[in-house]
Amino acid sequence: MSDSMIIILTGAFVAGSCALLGSFLVLRKLSMLGDAISHAVLPGIVIAFLVTSSRNSLPMFVGAALVGVLTAFLVQFLSHRGVQGDAAIGVTFTTLFAIGVILVSHYGSAVDLDLECVLYGEIAYAPFDVIFIGDQSIGARALWVNGGLFLLNLAFIFVFYKQLKLSAFDPELAAAVGIPVTAFHYMLMGLVSVTTVGSFESVGAILVVAMIIVPAATAYLLSENLARMIGLAVLLGAISSVLGYEIASHLDCSIAGAMASVAGLLFSLALLFSPRQGIVAKAMSRRGLRRQVAEEDVLLWAARQRELISAEGFTMHELRDTHPDEIDRLARALSRLIHRGLLAADRDGFELTTSGREEGVELLRRHRLYESFLGDKLGYDTDHLHDPADRVEHYISPDDTTEIERVTEYPDRDPQGKPIPPSQKEKEKEKEREKESS
Template identity: 45%
Template sequence: MNESSESLTRPGWMSGRRGTILPLLAVLVPSGWALAVSDEIGRWTIVLGVLASVPCAILGCYLVLRQLSLLGDAISHAVLPGIALGFLLSGQLIGPAIVIGAMVVGILTAVLTQLLSRLGKVPEDASLGVVFTSLFAAGVLLITQAASDVDLDAGCVLYGLIELAPLESTPIGGIEVPRSFWALGMVALVTLGFVTLLWKELLLVSFDAPLATAVGINATVIHYALMAMVAGATVAAFEAVGSILVVAMLIVPAATAHLLSNRLPKMMLAASGVAVLASALGYRGAVALNSSVAGMMAVVAGSLFAVAVILAPNQGMLARVITRLRLSLRIAREDTLARLYRAEEHAPESPSPAGPEAPAATSIADRWVEVLAVGQLRRGEFVRASETGELTLTDRGRAEASELVRAHRLWESYLSTHFDLPPDHLHDPAERLEHFIGPGLRAELDAALEAPAADPHGRIIPPEQP
């Protein structure tokens, strides 16, 4: 057997079940991360992945909202010495000593980070890097030392063997239930209870800590309680899924959900959904590719985040591109209408060559936007084109253009009245802002300027359209 198989088959890893487990391990382990599991084991693997991932995703929402993602990552690494010390003091691989040790070290990480930043006059990110790397290194040394005599393998803690967790089970009502199921299920219930009980406090502290303090909520206590819950969820999941998946599920589902929703309840539901999908699809992907289950679950979570970055309805890259294109088209349409209106003011009897054959844009992209904008104006019957491609305003287009020009000249008048600007510095800012001056602001400008008849250049300000 290789090193991984030796560590897994040492006495204590599956106490009392070696006779039934070793033949299967002989198939599973020598090929590295090969998966030759039954459907039942696969389903339990997915269930354990969900139970480990969902609490981390829910708590991760608060970390992402409070911009403490790196602190969550630090705690998930820094609890390692707490796990080791809990084992050394209790002599047990599972039990309250392990959880308490992890929680204490998790809180210690947050405390030391703030103390080092405040007293040492160093940036918070630098102090966080010093604290969590030091504690993590200490934890690796402790685990490595302990692993020389007992079954406390650093590789299992870091990488996890979630695909093997269902093999160590206990019969409940005739059904073989993995031992990790109870610990992870308890953490999930405690996490839900914690969030439900302190919903108002966590919400207020996450969005406005000074206000929370002002209304009598101890923001510091809530902060450290959250850090303790993060540490508890982390250590509970370590045994089954390892550090890599815990770190991924603390941040990635919450960051994905934050792109999809700005409401905390919906964000938590979306983060939980991402965690469930990552667990199910990650297992299937690991089976198909013969790879690490925990690693594949983390990869799927990252892939879902990448999809959200591109396709999120409001904050996704595609949505932003569409929003910018719509804004560019609207500005191009309005610029064309205003240009035609000014051309009519100068020479009402002759149309203006402002169509696709004579665009105002200079770059290729702007020229295409201009062409699309003119097409929209023609379909909306704001302009009409002659046989030679020359554009003229329709009555509908003229009314729309009149409001744009009115907004432009009112703003020029306002700038000239209230700011010490020369006349040749008025047109450019007014041209940029005319697209965002609605009827209400036009009425306020008109009232403030006492209904001027002309702009600073002596051009007539069009009357307000009925």
């Protein structure tokens, strides 16, 4: 296996493990606890080093898992004793981290532990640290360790998926149906600690924190289904690993940092362009609504003009005179209406097409039916009907219109005495009747 392959795979395994756990942390609003644990395990690692005076992984895992669970426990303890949650996290992990830094700087030279390497990792060295069975090299240690951790996390989530899901979305219900929610909480935290340690030497703490939170948050923006979210998070983590490696080898910079930066980039893409949650999608749908309202305002006004003064068309002047403050909005709507074939333009001005007329009349019908509803059923004064109807008419569906018509007992005229045009269906029926009678 080539060196770059080993690095990418190691990164992908770390990202995968973190994404699996991170999905639940993000859902349970515990992201910062993950951050805290990944910092707080430092003294655990150092103490395990000092006690066993070896770089053997197993004692380190045990030490870190213990400190990680201790962190989660201390946070819980403090917040039950009146320290609010965020401060409890802050106090606990900064203190533990400070103790870790002191230990490293005091004993660091003795145990061959480099603080920067622990925190920022040097995944580039991953291929050189190989495991031997007998004399036979079986591959990079980081690859085996992180691959194993990935499988462990995968198995944990696979086996306890239902329990974890319920604990994440409805902890009270989970507790009520007998799931040991607290035990699962600490198990999850233990796994976070172990995963952090496994990746410490190779990729460093920042990559772990970034990979726990960022891909899971990205997937959360893209999916509404937990299983799909987890899968997506793992995939995003793997993509970040591959792209990050490519970028880092071009720029000659920290590989772990580049992987995390790519994850951040993917997040910002999702933040902007997620089909339903994205900022752009939301802005687009708001803009679409604004446009629709402007177009309907023009159609309605033109239909009313036609009815009032039997004008076949209207000019820009007339539109401006009647709507001096809104002319920009409405003028832009004109061109869209022409494009949609609801309006025709000629040298004298504008004229509704047949389909434009139909739609305008339908809007007029809706508007006046709603006025009848307000006046007859809710008892509004006749001079207070127009404005509310003007706002609401855009949001009344055809079904609602039918219902309003039924409730107001099929009026012919609105409270101000203006005719309510018949619906399209009624018109067709009438035509058929005429045909039959003739």
